[in-house]
Amino acid sequence: MLTVEHLSFxxxxxxxxxxxxxxxxxxxxxxxVLGNNGSGKSTLLKCLDRILRPQAGAVSLDGTDLTALSPxxxxxxxxxxxQEAAASPLTVYDTLLLGRKPYIRWGVADRDRQVVDTIxxxxxxxxxxxxxxxxxxxxxxxxxxxxxxxxxxxxxxLLDEPTSNLDLRNQYEVLDLVRxxxxxxxxxxxxxxHDLNLALRFCDRFLLLHGGTVYDVGDRSVITTExxxxxxxxEAQVTQAAGEPTVVVRSAPPLPE
Numbered sequence: 001m002l003t004v005e006h007l008s009f010x011x012x013x014x015x016x017x018x019x020x021x022x023x024x025x026x027x028x029x030x031x032x033v034l035g036n037n038g039s040g041k042s043t044l045l046k047c048l049d050r051i052l053r054p055q056a057g058a059v060s061l062d063g064t065d066l067t068a069l070s071p072x073x074x075x076x077x078x079x080x081x082x083q084e085a086a087a088s089p090l091t092v093y094d095t096l097l098l099g100r101k102p103y104i105r106w107g108v109a110d111r112d113r114q115v116v117d118t119i120x121x122x123x124x125x126x127x128x129x130x131x132x133x134x135x136x137x138x139x140x141x142x143x144x145x146x147x148x149x150x151x152x153x154x155x156x157x158l159l160d161e162p163t164s165n166l167d168l169r170n171q172y173e174v175l176d177l178v179r180x181x182x183x184x185x186x187x188x189x190x191x192x193x194h195d196l197n198l199a200l201r202f203c204d205r206f207l208l209l210h211g212g213t214v215y216d217v218g219d220r221s222v223i224t225t226e227x228x229x230x231x232x233x234x235e236a237q238v239t240q241a242a243g244e245p246t247v248v249v250r251s252a253p254p255l256p257e
Contacts, residue, residue, distance in 0.1 A: 001024055001025065001026050001027060001061070001062060001188070002024065002025040002048075002059075002060075002061055002156055002188050002190070003024050003058075003059070003060045003061075004021055004022055004023050004024070004048070004057065004058075004059050005022050005057055005058045005059075005060075006020050006021070006022055006056060006057040006058070007020075007021040007022070007044075007047060007054050007056065007057030007058070007059065008020055008021070008054060008055055008056040008057055009040075009043055009044075009047055009052060009054045009055060010055055016212060017040045017043045017212055018040045018043060018044060018047065018054070018212050018213075019212050019213050020057075020213060020214075021044060021057065021209075021213070021214055022057075022214065023207055023214060023217045025188045025190060025205060026188070027062075027155075027186045027187065027188055028182050028183055028186045028187070028188070029182065029188055029189075029204055029205050030178060030179050030182045030189045030191070030202060030203045030204055030205065031188070031189065031190045031191070031203060031204075031205040031206070031207060032191055032192075032193045032199035032203040032205070032206050032207070033045070033190060033191065033192045033193070033207045033209065034193065034196065034199060034206060034207065034208050034209070034231070035208060035209035035210060035215075035231055035232075036210075036231065036232055036233070039209040039210060039211065039212065039231075040209055040212045041192040041209055042083070042160050042161075042192055044209070045080070045158045045159075045160050045190065045192060046080075047059070048066075048078070048156070048158055048190065049074075049078055049080040049158050050066065050067065050074060051080070061077055061078070061155055061156055061188075062155065064077070066078070072102050075101070075102040075152060076102045076103070076152070076153075076154070077154060077155050077156060078154050078155070078156040078157075078158060079099070079148075079149035079150070079152040079154040079156070079157050079158065080149065080158045080160070081142075081145050081146050081149045081157070081158065081159045081160065081162055082145065082160055083160045083161045083164055088132070088133040088134055089132050089133070089134055090132065090133055091129065091130055091131060091132055091133070092120075092125055092128045092129050092130070092131055092132075092133065092136070092144050092147075093116065093120070093129040093130065095133055095144055095147075095148055096116045096119060096120065096144065096147045096148050096151050097112065097113075097116050097151075098148060099116075099147070099148035099149065099150070099151035099152045100112040100115065100116065100151055100152070102152060115151050115153065116151055119147045119150045119151050120147065122150075122177060123143050123144075123146065123147050123174075123177065124173070125140075125143060125144065125147060128140065128144075137165075138165040139165045139166045139167060139170055141165075142162065142164070142165045142166060142174075143166075143170065143174060146159070146162060146174060146177075146178075150181065153185075154187060155187050155188065156187065156188050156189075156190070157178065157181075157182075157187055157188070157189040157190070158189075158190050158191075159178070159189065159190070159191040159192065160191075160192050161192050161193065161194065162174060162175070162178070162191055162193075163175065163193070163195065163198060164194075171195075171198060172198075172201075175191075175198060175201070175202040176202065178191070178202070179202045179203075191203070196223070196228075196247040197244075197246055197247055200220060200223065200238075200244070200245045200246070200247065201244055201245075204219065204220075205217070205218070205219060206218065206219070206220070206222050206223060208222060208227055208231050209231075210230060210231045215227065215230060215231055220238075220245060223238055223245075223247070224238065225237050225238075228247065234249050234250075234251065235249070235250045235251045236248060236249040236250060237250070
């Protein structure tokens, strides 16, 4: 279980981004981090993965303090997928194989190649295995980054806007895969998402950030007309479309002239 207690973060300039953040996420759960731009969503993910160091608070995974782990130990417990995949001359296969680095000692083992082959199949990337990363589309590179994270076999998967460069079909494929991996492997996934309908479709827990603090956290019941008005500043309601919960925005404040 991921446990975050009283986490706060400020940049050196003194601007506070996160204030007293506390929540938990069970193994096997898929948590969506939601909120307006500037609410601290991406900063929170970076604090969980120690890319950024919070000034206060604690982050633990199954009772282990993540701040006390060595870089190698942390890489075996957590994996981070950034918003954008940088171009690289490495092939797709070698990029995924890099995800096995925390486990490789003297050389690549059969087990490492088996894990990479499995993830290539699950992501439908077998046909691209020999292609260089810098010859792929942005969406294809994003799927490769997810694959590299999954071959780490982490207990905690952190995804910063994982669907931002993906077309509609790939958005559904990637989030469905994350949801299935959570259930089958009993890992915890935390994803920053902007599309509320994708979040409602694939996630089972929701953390609403507003002004750098936790507005609410829980199951689908926390996504309400009131919470959407407070967090996003829109008039909206949650209804059903084709049997799925769907957010319908009725109105939003006009843009300043």
